[in-house]
Amino acid sequence: MSGLDYAIVLAAGEGTRMKSTTPKVLHSVAGRTLLGHVLSAVEELSPKNIRVVVGSGRESVEAHIAQISPKSQPIFQERRGGTGHATQLALEGVAASGTVLILAGDTPLLSADSLRQLVKAHNDGGFAATVLTAEHPDPTGYGRIIRDDRGDLIAIIEERDASEVEREIEEINSGVYVFDLKKLLSVIGELQNKNSQGELYLTDVIALLRKKGDRVVPILTPDFIEILGVNDRVQLAECAALMRDQINDHWMRQGVTFIDPTTTWIDSSVELSVDVLIHPGSALAGDTKVATGAVIGPRTTLIDCTIEAGAHVKESYCTGAKVGQRAVVGPFAHLRAGADLASDSRVGAYVEIKNSTLGEGSKVPHLSYVGDATIGVGTNIGAGTIFANYDGLEKHQTTIGDHVRIGSDTILIAPVTVGDGAYTAAGSAITEDVPSGSIGVAREKQRNVLGWVLRKRPGTKSAEVSESSAKKGKPNS
Numbered sequence: 001m002s003g004l005d006y007a008i009v010l011a012a013g014e015g016t017r018m019k020s021t022t023p024k025v026l027h028s029v030a031g032r033t034l035l036g037h038v039l040s041a042v043e044e045l046s047p048k049n050i051r052v053v054v055g056s057g058r059e060s061v062e063a064h065i066a067q068i069s070p071k072s073q074p075i076f077q078e079r080r081g082g083t084g085h086a087t088q089l090a091l092e093g094v095a096a097s098g099t100v101l102i103l104a105g106d107t108p109l110l111s112a113d114s115l116r117q118l119v120k121a122h123n124d125g126g127f128a129a130t131v132l133t134a135e136h137p138d139p140t141g142y143g144r145i146i147r148d149d150r151g152d153l154i155a156i157i158e159e160r161d162a163s164e165v166e167r168e169i170e171e172i173n174s175g176v177y178v179f180d181l182k183k184l185l186s187v188i189g190e191l192q193n194k195n196s197q198g199e200l201y202l203t204d205v206i207a208l209l210r211k212k213g214d215r216v217v218p219i220l221t222p223d224f225i226e227i228l229g230v231n232d233r234v235q236l237a238e239c240a241a242l243m244r245d246q247i248n249d250h251w252m253r254q255g256v257t258f259i260d261p262t263t264t265w266i267d268s269s270v271e272l273s274v275d276v277l278i279h280p281g282s283a284l285a286g287d288t289k290v291a292t293g294a295v296i297g298p299r300t301t302l303i304d305c306t307i308e309a310g311a312h313v314k315e316s317y318c319t320g321a322k323v324g325q326r327a328v329v330g331p332f333a334h335l336r337a338g339a340d341l342a343s344d345s346r347v348g349a350y351v352e353i354k355n356s357t358l359g360e361g362s363k364v365p366h367l368s369y370v371g372d373a374t375i376g377v378g379t380n381i382g383a384g385t386i387f388a389n390y391d392g393l394e395k396h397q398t399t400i401g402d403h404v405r406i407g408s409d410t411i412l413i414a415p416v417t418v419g420d421g422a423y424t425a426a427g428s429a430i431t432e433d434v435p436s437g438s439i440g441v442a443r444e445k446q447r448n449v450l451g452w453v454l455r456k457r458p459g460t461k462s463a464e465v466s467e468s469s470a471k472k473g474k475p476n477s
């Protein structure tokens with residue numbers, strides 16, 4: 001237990017600089033929204049209550065909160081009155097005492113560890129307020145930290161309201177605070193909007209607490225990266241790149257090889273195992289799991305996929321698929337939802353598979369569409385085979401047995417079943433079941449019209465070579 005009664009996340013801002021129809025906190029990095037990252041870190045501290053101040057894009061933000069953090073309580077701020085005003089709203093109806101953490105919804109890199117340390121320092125010290133600060137080489141835009149001789153915090157001065165000397169200060173306010181709730185409640189009503197923005201600044205409570213003789217302590221984080229906020233799309237990309245590096249570093253330390261970590265994007269939700277190898281240009285997203293010894297890429301996208309040990313997926317796009325042990329997929333395969341490839345199976349170039357199981361050791365090596373099918377073990381699907389699963393109204397099922405040989409360019413018109421060990425002749429349009437052990441032949445018998453080229457295409461190169469072949473007595477002329 002962190003000894004935390006309330007966490008308040010301020011997320012009502014418009015995010016004007018994003019220039020987006022999506023509320024800022026719903027933009028994503030590493031497959032999770034900015035707000036999702038913040039709430040996930042906050043939830044690790046198990047606060048008794050979480051309140052999120054929402055405003056701009058209220059409906060979609062509230063719906064998102066209900067989905068990702070159902071125990072968080074949204075508080076509506078109708079008009080932007082400043083961080084102090086947002087906090088006043090969030091404090092309505094809270095208990096009279098306890099500890100409260102306040103932070104913004106647009107700082108996705110903040111770790112639960114840093115929050116935990118801040119809460120601990122606050123509770124151990126018994127301060128009125130504890131503020132997370134950082135030294136930033138470019139403090140532009142941030143509130144500046146004014147300390148006294150003892151190192152305590154005297155005030156936070158916003159950039160817009162700072163003097164030239166104050167602007168030189170490189171220690172900045174991260175916007176993450178822990179307060180003694182009782183002390184915060186005693187001053188929060190005294191905030192005034194006498195500043196350049198005409199807003200109530202939460203930062204002004206620091207000076208108010210000091211005036212009452214309470215201790216406010218800044219805690220300097222060694223790493224300013226954690227406190228970076230997202231205000232525009234440039235910062236969104238910067239945060240995404242930093243998080244990509246963090247995630248990739250983590251997996252490399254866990255025994256995963258990245259040939260090029262800078263072009264490999266792994267969502268925070270993905271799980272990788274020891275000795276996975278990832279080639280450049282790959283993106284792994286959602287509920288994807290990759291087992292030991294599997295090789296991914298180059299240029300492969302996996303969304304919600306399970307890749308088993310020793311499998312290799314190259315140059316492919318896969319969603320909702322399962323790839324069994326040692327199976328080989330690609331290059332240029334498209335696996336869709338419900339594609340389930342058993343161990344040692346093989347899916348080759350320009351093959352699309354949807355809602356189908358491919359048995360152990362079976363192969364679909366070239367240029368095929370497989371939809372709504374069950375394929376047994378040791379079966380080979382010839383090049384260019386199409387599972388015609390859709391009659392324009394409904395989808396139908398195809399069942400292929402074990403050790404079947406489907407000839408090249410077969411069309412399997414579902415619903416249809418091909419029995420164990422059966423064959424189909426190349427170029428067949430199979431509309432009826434093929435019993436086990438038989439060959440299904442469904443194509444026109446070939447006829448050759450002798451001399452056709454000489455009669456119908458006289459004077460062409462084809463006619464010329466046909467004629468000289470005939471003279472030499474070559475067959476088939």
Ligand code: UD1
Pocket residue numbers: 010011012013014053077079080081082083084085086104105106141142143144156158172173174175200201202203229
């Ligand atoms: C704030 C701090 C600044 C600090 C910086 C760190 C104040 C006055 N300033 O500045 O000292 O260095 O964060 O990133 O607090 N919000 C609301 N309702 C409002 C206004 C803001 O919910 O009426 C939310 C925003 O959505 C945002 C957070 O509060 O998530 C911070 O607001 P923002 O306008 O981004 O403050 P900064 O100018 O960045």
Ligand code: CA
Pocket residue numbers: 104106229230231
């Ligand atoms: Ca901000």
